[in-house]
Amino acid sequence: MKLNNLSKKQLYERAKELGIKGRGKMTKSQLISAISQVLMPNKLVEKSVDEARIHFYQLGYESAKENDEKQGSLQENIELPVKYNFDYIFVLPVNPSSVHVFWEVTEKTIKTIAYENNISELFLCLRILSDNDEFIIRNISDMGNYYFSQEALVDKNVWAEIGLLSGREFYAISVSNYVKMPSNYVSIQEDVVFMQVKENIAKIIDISLGNDEHRPDSSQIAKNFLKTIYSSNKIRGEK
Amino acid sequence: MKSYWMLVLHSHLPFVKHPEYDYFLEEHWLYEAITECYAPMLLNFEKLKSEGKDFRLTISMTPPLCEMLSDDFLMDRYLKYLDRTLTLCKKEMKRTANDFEFNRLAEFYYERIKRIKNYVFEELNGNILHGYRKFLDLGNIEIITCGATHGFLPFISVNDRAVNAQIKVAVESHKKHFGQYPEGIWLPECAYYEGLDKILQKNGIRYFFVDTHGIIFSKPRPVYGVYAPVYTSEGVAAFGRDVASSRQVWSSKEGYPGDYNYRDFYRDVGYDLDFDYIKDYIVPDGTRVFTGLKYYKITGNTEHKLPYNPEAAFNKTIDHARHFLHERIKFAEEVSKYMDRPPLIVSPYDAELFGHWWFEGPDFIYNLFKEMSYSDDIVPITPMKYLNEFETNQVVRLNPSSWGDKGYFEVWLNGTNDWIYRHIVNIGNFMTDAAEKFKDSNDERVIRCLNQMARELLLAQSSDWAFLMTTGTAIEYATRRTKEHIHNFMRLYNMLAKMDLDYEFLSSLEFKNSIFSDMDLRKFYI
Numbered sequence: 001m002k003l004n005n006l007s008k009k010q011l012y013e014r015a016k017e018l019g020i021k022g023r024g025k026m027t028k029s030q031l032i033s034a035i036s037q038v039l040m041p042n043k044l045v046e047k048s049v050d051e052a053r054i055h056f057y058q059l060g061y062e063s064a065k066e067n068d069e070k071q072g073s074l075q076e077n078i079e080l081p082v083k084y085n086f087d088y089i090f091v092l093p094v095n096p097s098s099v100h101v102f103w104e105v106t107e108k109t110i111k112t113i114a115y116e117n118n119i120s121e122l123f124l125c126l127r128i129l130s131d132n133d134e135f136i137i138r139n140i141s142d143m144g145n146y147y148f149s150q151e152a153l154v155d156k157n158v159w160a161e162i163g164l165l166s167g168r169e170f171y172a173i174s175v176s177n178y179v180k181m182p183s184n185y186v187s188i189q190e191d192v193v194f195m196q197v198k199e200n201i202a203k204i205i206d207i208s209l210g211n212d213e214h215r216p217d218s219s220q221i222a223k224n225f226l227k228t229i230y231s232s233n234k235i236r237g238e239k
Numbered sequence: 240m241k242s243y244w245m246l247v248l249h250s251h252l253p254f255v256k257h258p259e260y261d262y263f264l265e266e267h268w269l270y271e272a273i274t275e276c277y278a279p280m281l282l283n284f285e286k287l288k289s290e291g292k293d294f295r296l297t298i299s300m301t302p303p304l305c306e307m308l309s310d311d312f313l314m315d316r317y318l319k320y321l322d323r324t325l326t327l328c329k330k331e332m333k334r335t336a337n338d339f340e341f342n343r344l345a346e347f348y349y350e351r352i353k354r355i356k357n358y359v360f361e362e363l364n365g366n367i368l369h370g371y372r373k374f375l376d377l378g379n380i381e382i383i384t385c386g387a388t389h390g391f392l393p394f395i396s397v398n399d400r401a402v403n404a405q406i407k408v409a410v411e412s413h414k415k416h417f418g419q420y421p422e423g424i425w426l427p428e429c430a431y432y433e434g435l436d437k438i439l440q441k442n443g444i445r446y447f448f449v450d451t452h453g454i455i456f457s458k459p460r461p462v463y464g465v466y467a468p469v470y471t472s473e474g475v476a477a478f479g480r481d482v483a484s485s486r487q488v489w490s491s492k493e494g495y496p497g498d499y500n501y502r503d504f505y506r507d508v509g510y511d512l513d514f515d516y517i518k519d520y521i522v523p524d525g526t527r528v529f530t531g532l533k534y535y536k537i538t539g540n541t542e543h544k545l546p547y548n549p550e551a552a553f554n555k556t557i558d559h560a561r562h563f564l565h566e567r568i569k570f571a572e573e574v575s576k577y578m579d580r581p582p583l584i585v586s587p588y589d590a591e592l593f594g595h596w597w598f599e600g601p602d603f604i605y606n607l608f609k610e611m612s613y614s615d616d617i618v619p620i621t622p623m624k625y626l627n628e629f630e631t632n633q634v635v636r637l638n639p640s641s642w643g644d645k646g647y648f649e650v651w652l653n654g655t656n657d658w659i660y661r662h663i664v665n666i667g668n669f670m671t672d673a674a675e676k677f678k679d680s681n682d683e684r685v686i687r688c689l690n691q692m693a694r695e696l697l698l699a700q701s702s703d704w705a706f707l708m709t710t711g712t713a714i715e716y717a718t719r720r721t722k723e724h725i726h727n728f729m730r731l732y733n734m735l736a737k738m739d740l741d742y743e744f745l746s747s748l749e750f751k752n753s754i755f756s757d758m759d760l761r762k763f764y765i
Contacts, residue, residue, distance in 0.1 A: 029527045033510040078722040080662060081729060090664050092394050093432075093639065095647035102661050145657060177397040180433040182456070182639040182647055189459035196631045197445075197474045 003032045011035065083143060087174040089162045091128075094147065096154040096184040101126065102145035103162045105173050110142070113164055113171050125165040127172075130156040130181075138165065155183040242571035243583040243620040244611070245478065246296040246604070247448060248590035249425050250277070251389055253703035253720075254303035254754045256313055262523050265716055269307055270320040273367060274531060276594035276601070277308075278355045281370040283605035284379065294379055294608035295619040298590065299425035300371060301385035302412040303701070306754050308367050309416065318365075321356045327520045327530060328352060331508065334516075340546040344534050347549055352531075368416055375417060381621040383423035384413040388754070390700035391651045393432040393639065394660060401667040401696075402435070404763040406442045408697065408755060415757075423447060423622050427702050428651065429480070429587075429642035436471035436637075446476040446622045448587055449637060452646050454479035456638035466574050466582035468625070469635045476626055477637055483570060484586040487563060488597075495559045496597035499537050500552050503544055504596060506535040533598075556599050560606035568616045583625060584617075587642075656708040662725045663699055669732050670696050674764035677735075684740055686761065691748050692731045693760035698752055699724035727752070 003011065011031040015023040020034045089103035105124070114122055126137040126146060133152045140146070140162075158179045163172040252272055257263040287294050307313050328349035335341040363369045374380045386392060387408035395401050406424070413421045422445045426435070429450050439447060446468065454465050454477065461469055465479030488495055495501075509521050509530040521527050535544035536552070567584055574582040593600025611619055643650035652660065670692055677685050699721055707717035727748055734740050749756065 027514075029525065030510075033527055036505065078719065078726045080722055080725055084661075084665050088665070090397055090660075092397075092652055092660060093647070094649050094652050095645065098649075100652055100657055100660070102657075104661075145661070180639065183458075184452075184456065186455060187458040187460045191459050192462055193459075193634045194631050195470045195474060195634045197470065197476070197626070198630055 003035055087162075089160055089174045089176040091158060091160045091176045091179050093158075093179045093181055096182045097151050098147060098149040099128070099153065099158055099160075099179065099181075100145065100147055101128065101160045101176070103160075103174065103176075104143040105162055107142065109173055110164065113173060117164075117166070117169075117171055119164055119166040119171070121166065123165045125163060125170065127161040127163065127170060128158065129160065130158045132156075136165070136170075153181050154185075156181050241615060242568075242575060242581045242617050243625065244567060244617050245583060245585045245620055245622065245625070247299070247425070247585065247587035248280075248296065248593070249299045249301075249385070249587060250304055250590035251299070251301040251385060252304050252307065252591070253701050254307060254388065254698060254752075256307065256310065256751070256753065258312060258751060264522060264526075264528065265713065266313070266316065267320070267528070269313060270317050271529070271531065272591050272595065273308075273317060273359065274321070274324075274352070274355055275598070276591050277367055278359055278370075279594050279601040280590070280604065281367070281374075282354070282358060283601050284370075284374050287605060287608055288374075288377070288379070290609075292609055292612045293619075294612075295381075295621050295624070296379070296604075297381045297383060297423070297621050298371065299383045299385050299423075300368075300413075300416070301389055301425075301427075302387050302409050303389065303754060305368060305412060305416040310753075314365055318356075318360060321352060323520060324352050324531060325349065325356070327508075327532065331532060341534055344547060344549075345532070348532050372417055381423065381623060382413075382417055382421065383425055383622075384409045384421040385425045386427040386700075387412065388697040388701045389427040389703060390697070391427055391430055391648075391702040391705065392435060393430050393641075393648055394652065394663070395667060395700060396432050396434070397664055398667045398671060399438065400671045400764055401700075403438050403441070404670075404693070404760070405697070405700070406438055406444070407763045408758065408760060410442050410444075411758060411763075412755060425587075428706075429453070430640070430648065430651075430702075431477075431637055432639045433636070436473045436475045436477075440473040440475050444475060446478060446626065448478050448480065448585070450480050450640050450642040450646060451482050453477065453638050453640040454635070456640070457635040458638075459635060461635055462633055463578055463580075463582075464574075465585065466578060467580065467629070467632060468583070468622075469633050469637070471637060472634060476622070476632065478583075478585045478622060480587055480642065481584045484563075484567060484584055485588070487566060488586075488588065489592070495563075495603065496600070497537065498555055498559070499539050500548070500555045501537055502533055502547050502552060502598040503535040503537045504533070504598075506533055506544055508532045508534070552599050553602055556602040557606045557610075559603055560610050563603075563607060564610050564614060564617065568614070571617060580629065583620070650709050651702055651705040653709060656705040659699075659705060659721050659725075666696055666699065666725060666728045666732070669728075671764045673732060673735060674761045677761075678765050684742075685735065686759070687749070688731055688735050688740060688745060689761035690759065691745055691752075692728055692735070693764065694752050694754055695724045695728040695731065695748070697760075698754065699728065724752070 008028045008031065011028060012023055014035055015031055018035060023031065026034060084104060085106060087105045087109050089101065092100045094100050110122060123138060124140050124142060126140050128135045128148050130153050135150065137146060158181055160176040161172045162174050163170050252268050255265045255268060257266060328345055331345035332342060332349060335345050359365065359367055371382060375382050386405040390405045392402055392405065395405060410420055420443055424439065424444050424447045426447050429448060431449050431453055451465050454461050454469060457469065465481055468476045468478045470476055507529045509517060510527050518525065520530050534547055536547040538544045571582050571584060593604060608619065611617060640646055641648055673692065674689060677689060680686065704717040704721045707713050730744065
């Protein structure tokens, strides 16, 4: 709950519920302070349950809003583009089984594709694909976003397309980035491989070679050779 | 068998600088963090050093934090903040003259703030980074970097070059502030996506950290669990967080900071005292805020708080340090039964919680290292020392993950903040396009414009804004900052496209959003 968002009257009611004495004489900020003192310990317990990821600015800055209001008035109307006016679609991972997709397609593209392919009825569709599945969300708008959740996405490569659907034919307008989804289980894969990363060897040989970046060819070749060894990082011990 | 313990403190605050206002509440995040966390921690390192105690830990210093800590304007304001607090302490010493317990607390704060002021502005010459550098040179700490502006990399990853810029700018900024390139990185929010290791490797990063399930769910399954690092196929090492030791410090059930002897966080003279008396030490518009002068201990589950006793609290940190150590040793013994090498316990925390939320936290760490120096069973270690000793580690494909609530990405992408990503992704792409298009330009004005676009993009990418929107703290500020940087970027981008540059606007942004002001950022986007 954000105390700062409440009116003084609401705060007073809250204080009454909590049995805070002297509430009638308090200013808004005093009410907030008094209520916080009663409520905060509980709030913290709640927060600290999950590994207690309380960040610095989550504590003690509940009064920030009034300040914002004051300063905000001096800086109103920060305009953001409503549309970017080109075709795009992006997929961002949310958790192992959900993605967030957002897109925009221009009227011009829709018309062009419809014209070129002789499509009369325009159904804009979102297609979400993974390594072995495909999901279609029909009748979406030309600009929007969508949360898609499906167990089948876990641990898969996922991407999305936006396009026109005509009968069974899908005409893609824009194809998204690829996302490797997180896993939520312990792998059964047991093929253990160890790697040795020995920077020191590379350094010592480098020093032996005179440690000069612009040396003549022969040492450069040696160095490059060395790089290939050390970047392939000697692999040992397959069980 | 001896085992290893790796303490990692992640120090970060978003870049907040408002020269356009005389007083700006969110700037106090920095002033309070220095006073309560960074300076007390460094002073305790000094103490350990003077007592001949060895200590080793890893500290991430994010680029925005370093930029702020070495910003003359902000440090000048910090000095004023300290002076104001000292005046309040004096005033409090007078007010409480007849009350022994409160009077000695007022004096306790006066002495404490005076010591910090002297340390930062005399001994460290006004730049607290000198303190970190000293212990870096002494080999007590390994300092690692973070994303340039703590950008949430899995969401920036739709554009490799934008991710690369977050890393590359960070690495260069680290070099500037600490005189050497970083070997490790704290990934912003511990967030890893598949493929990030390539970019890290390219930038000379040898190791990073992931949450427990980043390693536990990797493929193949890790033979040592999180008690040894793993390599990605690029040869970059990943260390995994130990859940038990994190819980010990922060959990509501077993956590130390809730001990009744410790200082109560919420009772502060900024809220407790008469308005007329305190009005010069809170927000000028009358909003009450914390002043840092807190006189009560947690006491118990009661509203009737008792006065704080610093000595008793300090003694408690000794008990807790011993307990923590004992628990780790017991735990390591158990784990080592299943391993053919000494287990490594990795305990990462937000640095600011030691001192801010847990006032006695820096003393806990001081006592922990002191206790550890008497023990042969567990040895503090830093990542490069470990990797030099254990060069051979298992190779896995790490699981994408973060250390946020539920372990994945929803804290930074949900209904409260998803609107920002349409813009962040698009302007990221515009940035790389523009940098490419004008890469051969020698026109000073074009270069300035591109560099300011990069600054606005980087600032918009800070994960802090999305986080604040989710948690419901300072939402308006977070929203405004996000919008402002996107807006500024688009205005510059359109100016550049039309080659119609508004210098007044550009100059005002260069002055205000001055992060990385001495870097030629545009080249990192090519």
